[in-house]
Amino acid sequence: MHKDASSEGQIISDNAAFWEDYYQHKRTQSNGKPSAALVRFTTDLPPGRALELGCSHGDDALWLAMRGWQVVAVDISAIALKRALAKAVAAGLDHRIDFRCLDLLESFPEEHFDLVTAFFLQSPVQIPRARILRQAAGAVAPGGLFLMVDHGAMPPSAEMEHPHPEFPALEETHSQLNAHASHWETVYLDSPQREVELPDGKKVSLKDNIIALRRKRSE
Numbered sequence: 001m002h003k004d005a006s007s008e009g010q011i012i013s014d015n016a017a018f019w020e021d022y023y024q025h026k027r028t029q030s031n032g033k034p035s036a037a038l039v040r041f042t043t044d045l046p047p048g049r050a051l052e053l054g055c056s057h058g059d060d061a062l063w064l065a066m067r068g069w070q071v072v073a074v075d076i077s078a079i080a081l082k083r084a085l086a087k088a089v090a091a092g093l094d095h096r097i098d099f100r101c102l103d104l105l106e107s108f109p110e111e112h113f114d115l116v117t118a119f120f121l122q123s124p125v126q127i128p129r130a131r132i133l134r135q136a137a138g139a140v141a142p143g144g145l146f147l148m149v150d151h152g153a154m155p156p157s158a159e160m161e162h163p164h165p166e167f168p169a170l171e172e173t174h175s176q177l178n179a180h181a182s183h184w185e186t187v188y189l190d191s192p193q194r195e196v197e198l199p200d201g202k203k204v205s206l207k208d209n210i211i212a213l214r215r216k217r218s219e
Helices: 007-027 036-042 059-066 078-090 129-138 171-176
Strands: 049-053 068-075 097-101 113-118 140-151 184-190 193-197 203-215
Touching: 007 078, 036 113, 049 059, 049 129, 059 068, 059 078, 059 097, 059 113, 059 193, 068 078, 068 129, 078 097, 078 129, 097 113, 113 129, 129 140, 129 171, 171 184, 171 203
Parallel strands: 049 068, 049 113, 068 097, 113 140
Antiparallel strands: 140 203, 184 203, 193 203
16 A cells, blocks of 8 residues: 555544554453573673564563663554553563553664664554664664564464555565665674464464564674
């Protein structure tokens, strides 16, 4: 669905409304586990400052906080953030996590971070995704890690309200980041498969696009 710049205000409104409804009616809880890619690529990193875009119910933010990170956790849904904050308070980790309700079409954190994550930052509502991802990469401090994971194809049994969801190829997304080799080291760039179990017990394979880049210290 195409919308030009003159309708940007409507895009912002629709995006926020879509995700509030999603968390109110479709995703009311989480499994409480951190993302596999987060564990894989950050377990051995020294704790620092992290930015998580699209923090949902806060599972990744809590895992990082438990490991000593100071986390800025951003989501567009106030409902999701309320639940995430409650979990952080219950775990005694709220002092390590700064939850921010932001629409990334309107504003973006101004700080720089040792780790920036963007997991499944894909929306049935049209958003300027390439611009947001470039901002995310730009928020990585020298020596820091940018880590993103996308759906490489439609997840089985996914509830998608957009009739034509887009799943950019790994190379296309990487190109959109403008992550030139003179400034970035490629840690990982691939589309692995992972097996998951659906609510009905059926096991299926999912394709993920994973990009892990480290910003060089000498720029």
